Amino acid sequence: MAFRHIHDTHTATLSHFKNLEAHTRRVGNKAVVVEVRSAVEIFSMLGDKWAVPVLVMVGAGPKRFNEIRRIIENVSQRMLTRTLRRMERDGILEREILPTNPPGVVYSLTPLGVSLCPVADAVAQWAIRNHGEIDAAQKRHDHSRRRASTGGNPGMVD
Numbered sequence: 001m002a003f004r005h006i007h008d009t010h011t012a013t014l015s016h017f018k019n020l021e022a023h024t025r026r027v028g029n030k031a032v033v034v035e036v037r038s039a040v041e042i043f044s045m046l047g048d049k050w051a052v053p054v055l056v057m058v059g060a061g062p063k064r065f066n067e068i069r070r071i072i073e074n075v076s077q078r079m080l081t082r083t084l085r086r087m088e089r090d091g092i093l094e095r096e097i098l099p100t101n102p103p104g105v106v107y108s109l110t111p112l113g114v115s116l117c118p119v120a121d122a123v124a125q126w127a128i129r130n131h132g133e134i135d136a137a138q139k140r141h142d143h144s145r146r147r148a149s150t151g152g153n154p155g156m157v158d
Contacts, residue, residue, distance in 0.1 A: 045090055050075050050083040052120055058093060059117050062108040092116060
């Protein structure tokens with residue numbers, strides 16, 4: 001499944017924060033903590049090196065474990081298993097045991113997983129648009145840190 005472009009993401013995000021602000025006034029700061037913690041947990045799942053490739057692959061249609069492992073290069077069986085289990089626990093994937101001998105397993109997206117695809121697309125589009133700027137900022141930062149650690153003498157090394 002290719003990532004789809006999302007329109008008006010910025011507007012939707014601003015309206016969410018306005019709703020969050022209104023909700024926060026009604027119930028106090030605890031609501032912000034709960035919502036932020038939930039967002040951090042999801043960002044953590046999406047930050048998993050293998051979660052987005054799995055999301056994209058399974059979004060194209062149900063896949064067996066070995067098919068996923070074959071297509072996603074360099075993923076170990078252990079890491080893929082952990083990623084699939086976490087995504088299943090989070091309600092993103094559904095695992096179906098096939099009545100074959102030996103038993104096979106097929107993974108597919110749940111409705112919640114399908115609803116996550118546009119979000120992943122938005123993050124991917126942002127990353128693609130801003131990759132050059134992020135790379136330049138990292139180089140500037142690394143260069144200034146090297147200069148600071150060597151006392152401005154580029155020939156010295158930490």
